Amino acid sequence: MxxxxxxxxxxxxxxxxxxxxxxxxxxxxxxxxxxxxxxxxxxxxxxxxxxxxxxxxxxxxxxxxxxxxxxxxxxxxxxxxxxxxxxxxxxxxxxxxxxxxxxxxxxxxxxxxxxxxxxxxxxxxxxxxxxxxxxxxxxxxxxxxxxxxTTWYPTTHKAYELVKEQRAIGEIRKIMVHDGHKGPKKIGVNQEFLEWLTDPEQNGGGAEVDFGCYGVNLLTWFMEGKKPNSVTAITQQLQPENNPKVNDESIILLQYDSMVAVIQGSWNWPIGRKDMEIYGVNGVVYADNRHDLRMRISEGYDGYEEQVMKLDERPAPFDDPFALLAAVVNNEIQLDAYDLNALENNMLVVEILEAAKKSAELNKTIQFKN
Structure with missing residues (x-):
C-alpha cells in the first residue's frame, strides 16, 4: 500500500x-x-x-x-x-x-x-x-x-481604483487626457519611422490617431465599453514644414449621459506628456506621469486636502506588454472585454477615432447610437 x-x-x-x-x-x-x-x-x-x-x-x-x-x-x-x-x-x-x-x-x-x-x-x-x-x-x-x-503606468490603474472601485471623488463628471510631444521630426525619430508616421494612409491620420488613441482607449475602459453619445473634434496643422500631409494638433470631445471627456493628442506640446485628470463631484485625481499621482478632495470654494502618491511598478505580468501576452496565450490571465489591451475596447477606439476624423473634416458633431 x-x-x-x-x-x-x-x-x-x-x-x-x-x-x-x-x-x-x-x-x-x-x-x-x-x-x-x-x-x-x-x-x-x-x-x-x-x-x-x-x-x-x-x-x-x-x-x-x-x-x-x-x-x-x-x-x-x-x-x-x-x-x-x-x-x-x-x-x-x-x-x-x-x-x-x-x-x-x-x-x-x-x-x-x-x-x-x-x-x-x-x-x-x-x-x-x-x-x-x-x-x-x-x-x-x-x-x-x-x-x-499608458497601460503599464501604475498611475493609470491607481486612478481607476480610486475613481471606479473606491469612488473616492464621487461620481465622475469630466476626464481630460493629454498625450504627445513636440512632433516626430522635432524629437528626431529615425527616417524609417518618420516616413510612415506622417503619412495619412499608413498611419491612419496624424496626431489625433498617434496620440488621441491613448485617451479614447482609457475612456472606453473607464466607461466599461459604453459608447459616447456624440463625438466632436477639431484638428489643425501647425507645423506644415514638418508634417505636410497630416494634422499635428487635435482635440476630441466625447459626450456621455452624465459626463464629458476632453482628449488632446498633439505634436505641438513644448514638453512631452502622457497624463490624465479625472474630476468627480467631490474632488479630482491627477495621474501626472507613470509614477506620480495626486488626489485632491474639495474643501469649501477653492480649498482642498491633497494626498500625494509615488507608485511602484505593478507586479508581473502586469508591468510589461510581452509578459502579459505570454500570460494570456498560456491561459494564465483572461482579459475582460473592455480591458485596455482587449479587442472589444480597441474596436471601439477605432470607431471613435473614425468619427473624430469625420467630425473634424465636416466641422460638425457626430452622433453615436448605443
Whole structure:
C-alpha cells in the first residue's frame, strides 16, 4: 500500500513539475517589422524570460543590421517575408512593429495559422480593417491584443481604483487626457519611422490617431465599453514644414449621459506628456506621469486636502506588454472585454477615432447610437 501511495505521489509530482516547466518556458514570438521604434521595447523585455524572439521580419537589411548590432541578435533570425518566417520558425505569437496599415496584413497571415497577435496602438487605420481583423481573430480563435504605453503606468490603474472601485471623488463628471510631444521630426525619430508616421494612409491620420488613441482607449475602459453619445473634434496643422500631409494638433470631445471627456493628442506640446485628470463631484485625481499621482478632495470654494502618491511598478505580468501576452496565450490571465489591451475596447477606439476624423473634416458633431 505504501509503495502504491509513493507511486501515486511520484506521478503527481512529475505531472505537476512538467506542467510548471511548461509554464516556465518562454513564449515563442516573431517580430514583424522594425520600422516602429517601439520595437526597442520587446528587445529590452526579452531578457525577463517571458518570451523568446525566434524570428524577425524586416526586408530592409540595413535597418535590421542596425538593430542587430544594438540588441546583439544574429542576422540569421531576420527574414524578408512573413510567410517565410511563419513557416520556418512557427512562432506561437507575433508582434507587429510596422505601419498601422500593415496590422491587417499581419493578422491575415498569422490568424489562419493559429498564431496570436499583439499590435502597437491603435488597432487599425479604419473600421473596415478593424472588422476584418476581428473576424479573422474570432474565426481562428486567436488572441488579438493592442499595446499602449499608458497601460503599464501604475498611475493609470491607481486612478481607476480610486475613481471606479473606491469612488473616492464621487461620481465622475469630466476626464481630460493629454498625450504627445513636440512632433516626430522635432524629437528626431529615425527616417524609417518618420516616413510612415506622417503619412495619412499608413498611419491612419496624424496626431489625433498617434496620440488621441491613448485617451479614447482609457475612456472606453473607464466607461466599461459604453459608447459616447456624440463625438466632436477639431484638428489643425501647425507645423506644415514638418508634417505636410497630416494634422499635428487635435482635440476630441466625447459626450456621455452624465459626463464629458476632453482628449488632446498633439505634436505641438513644448514638453512631452502622457497624463490624465479625472474630476468627480467631490474632488479630482491627477495621474501626472507613470509614477506620480495626486488626489485632491474639495474643501469649501477653492480649498482642498491633497494626498500625494509615488507608485511602484505593478507586479508581473502586469508591468510589461510581452509578459502579459505570454500570460494570456498560456491561459494564465483572461482579459475582460473592455480591458485596455482587449479587442472589444480597441474596436471601439477605432470607431471613435473614425468619427473624430469625420467630425473634424465636416466641422460638425457626430452622433453615436448605443
Amino acid at each position: 505504501k509503495k502504491l501511495l509513493f507511486l501515486i505521489l511520484g506521478v503527481n509530482f512529475l505531472i505537476t513539475n512538467a506542467y510548471s516547466q511548461k509554464n516556465m518556458e518562454p513564449l515563442k514570438v516573431g517580430v514583424i517589422g522594425l520600422t516602429h521604434t517601439h520595437v526597442h521595447w520587446i528587445f529590452g523585455s526579452e531578457p525577463r524570460g517571458d518570451i523568446k524572439i525566434v524570428g524577425i521580419v524586416e526586408p530592409n537589411r540595413a535597418l535590421a543590421q542596425k538593430y542587430a548590432e544594438q540588441h546583439k541578435f544574429s542576422m540569421e533570425l531576420v527574414y524578408s517575408s512573413m510567410e517565410e518566417m511563419l513557416e520556418e520558425v512557427k512562432p506561437e505569437a507575433v508582434t507587429a512593429f510596422g505601419t498601422i496599415y500593415e496590422h491587417l496584413e499581419v493578422v491575415e497571415a498569422a490568424a489562419p495559422r493559429g498564431i496570436h497577435v499583439m499590435v502597437e496602438k491603435p488597432l487599425a487605420v479604419s473600421m473596415s480593417h478593424a472588422k476584418r481583423m476581428k473576424e479573422l481573430a474570432q474565426k481562428h480563435n486567436i488572441h488579438l491584443l493592442t499595446n499602449y504605453e
